Amino acid sequence: METPVAPFSLQIRRPKRQKVSSATPPSDLDSAVDRLINDASLPSHLRIVIGHLLDIKNDYTSVLARNQELLDEIKCAHQKNKELQQENAALRSEIEILKSQGPVKADSISQTNSVSPVSSSYEERA
Incomplete structure (x- = not known):
C-alpha cells in the first residue's frame, strides 16, 4: 500500500507570521x-474570550511594571x-595597619574611651 503524497501547494510552507508589536x-x-465586545x-x-485576553494583557502590563521596579531595587x-x-x-586594611604598629597601651584606650559615671534617679532615691 502506497501513501499518497500531499499536493505541492500543501507542501509549500507559509512563512511565520510576524509578532504583533505592543508598541x-x-x-x-x-x-x-x-467595538468587538459590543458587536x-x-x-x-x-x-468573553476577548475580555479575558484583555484582562490578561492588563495583568501582564502590571507584572512587567512590577518586574522593572524589582530590577531597579x-x-x-x-x-x-x-x-x-x-x-x-x-576597614580590614586599617585593622591590619593598626595590628602591625604593635600593641596598644591600656592607658591610651582608657583615655579615649573614658565615660563619666552618671547617677540614675533610682540610685538617688535609695
Whole structure:
C-alpha cells in the first residue's frame, strides 16, 4: 500500500507570521476591543474570550511594571553591597595597619574611651 503524497501547494510552507508589536497606542487597542465586545453579531463566547485576553494583557502590563521596579531595587542593592564591600575592605586594611604598629597601651584606650559615671534617679532615691 502506497501513501499518497500531499499536493505541492500543501507542501509549500507559509512563512511565520510576524509578532504583533505592543508598541501600538493602547487607546487604539482598547477601542478595538470595545467595538468587538459590543458587536452584537459576535457570539458571546468570543466576546468573553476577548475580555479575558484583555484582562490578561492588563495583568501582564502590571507584572512587567512590577518586574522593572524589582530590577531597579536589585540594582540599588547591588550598588549598596559594592559600597559596603569597599568600606569593609578599607576597614580590614586599617585593622591590619593598626595590628602591625604593635600593641596598644591600656592607658591610651582608657583615655579615649573614658565615660563619666552618671547617677540614675533610682540610685538617688535609695
